[in-house]
Amino acid sequence: MSENELTVFAISDFTGKTAETILNSVAIQFDNDRITIKKFSDVSDIDKLAAIIDEAMQVDNILLAYTIVLPELSAYLENEANRLDLPVIDILGPMINSFSQALDQQPQLEVGLSYNIDYEIFEKISCIDFSLRCDDGRNLNKLKEADFVLIGVSRTSKTPLSIYLSQQNYNIATISLSPEVIPPKELYELPSEKIIGLTIEPEYLQKIRENRIKLMAFNQGGDYVSRERIEEELEYAKEIMNKIDARIINITNKAIEDIAGEILNKIK
Known part of the structure; x- marks a missing residue:
C-alpha cells in the first residue's frame, strides 16, 4: 500500500x-x-x-x-x-x-x-446520506458498501426509489445506463443478487420524458423523447442487465412504494 x-x-x-x-x-x-x-x-x-x-x-x-x-x-x-x-x-x-x-x-x-432512543433516526440519516453520495454513478469506490444497486435508463425512478429505500435503512447506489456510456467496471465486480435492473414499457417512458421536457420548459426533446431512441436505450439496458444477471423489475405505471416492495421481496 x-x-x-x-x-x-x-x-x-x-x-x-x-x-x-x-x-x-x-x-x-x-x-x-x-x-x-x-x-x-x-x-x-x-x-x-x-x-x-x-x-x-x-x-x-x-x-x-x-x-x-x-x-x-x-x-x-x-x-x-x-x-x-x-x-x-x-x-x-x-x-x-x-x-x-x-x-x-x-x-x-x-x-x-443510546440506540434505545435514536438508533432508527441515526440509521435513516446515515443511509440517506450514503444514497445521495452514491446517486447516478458517483463515488464508485463506495459501490461495494451498497446493500443493492439500481440500474436503468434515464427516468426509470432510480433516484426517487433510492431515497425511499434509504428511509427503510438501506444503503442504495444508482447507475444510469446509456448506449454511449460503458458501465463502470465496479458494477461487474458486484454479486448479481445486489443489482436491481429497472425497466419500463417504451410508450410509458416516452410520456414521462415528454412531461419532463415540458416541466423544464424546453421547446423540444430531440432524441431524448423519440420512440426509436427510447427502444434503443431499453434494449441496450436489457442486454447489460442480462449480462450481469441482474434482478429485473418492470416499473410501468407503478407507484414508488409498490416498486420498492417488489425490490425488497426480490432481495429476501
Missing part, C-alpha cells in the same frame, strides 16, 4: 454505525479514494480484539478508531496498540469523561444504550 493511502479500522462493541459515520465525516474532508474504512461490529471479548489487532499488524498504514464502552475492552485495545506502536483513537471516551466531570455523575457504561 502507498504511504499516501490509509486504512482505518472502525471497532465497536455494538453496531459500529457511530464510529463509521464519524470516520466517514472526517474522510470526506480528504481524498476518499485513498482512505479505506473497515468496520468491525459486535466486538464483545478480548479474543475478537486480539484477532483484529493481528490483522491490523499486516497493514502498512493503519489507524484504529473505536467506540467501545466497556472499560476492560477499551483498556486492552489501548495497551496493545501502544505496545505494538499502532495509532489508536478513542472516539467516545473523552466525551464520556467530560460529561461525567461536568455532571459529577458516573456513566452507565451500557453497550448500545
Whole structure:
C-alpha cells in the first residue's frame, strides 16, 4: 500500500454505525479514494480484539478508531496498540469523561444504550446520506458498501426509489445506463443478487420524458423523447442487465412504494 493511502479500522462493541459515520465525516474532508474504512461490529471479548489487532499488524498504514464502552475492552485495545506502536483513537471516551466531570455523575457504561432512543433516526440519516453520495454513478469506490444497486435508463425512478429505500435503512447506489456510456467496471465486480435492473414499457417512458421536457420548459426533446431512441436505450439496458444477471423489475405505471416492495421481496 502507498504511504499516501490509509486504512482505518472502525471497532465497536455494538453496531459500529457511530464510529463509521464519524470516520466517514472526517474522510470526506480528504481524498476518499485513498482512505479505506473497515468496520468491525459486535466486538464483545478480548479474543475478537486480539484477532483484529493481528490483522491490523499486516497493514502498512493503519489507524484504529473505536467506540467501545466497556472499560476492560477499551483498556486492552489501548495497551496493545501502544505496545505494538499502532495509532489508536478513542472516539467516545473523552466525551464520556467530560460529561461525567461536568455532571459529577458516573456513566452507565451500557453497550448500545443510546440506540434505545435514536438508533432508527441515526440509521435513516446515515443511509440517506450514503444514497445521495452514491446517486447516478458517483463515488464508485463506495459501490461495494451498497446493500443493492439500481440500474436503468434515464427516468426509470432510480433516484426517487433510492431515497425511499434509504428511509427503510438501506444503503442504495444508482447507475444510469446509456448506449454511449460503458458501465463502470465496479458494477461487474458486484454479486448479481445486489443489482436491481429497472425497466419500463417504451410508450410509458416516452410520456414521462415528454412531461419532463415540458416541466423544464424546453421547446423540444430531440432524441431524448423519440420512440426509436427510447427502444434503443431499453434494449441496450436489457442486454447489460442480462449480462450481469441482474434482478429485473418492470416499473410501468407503478407507484414508488409498490416498486420498492417488489425490490425488497426480490432481495429476501
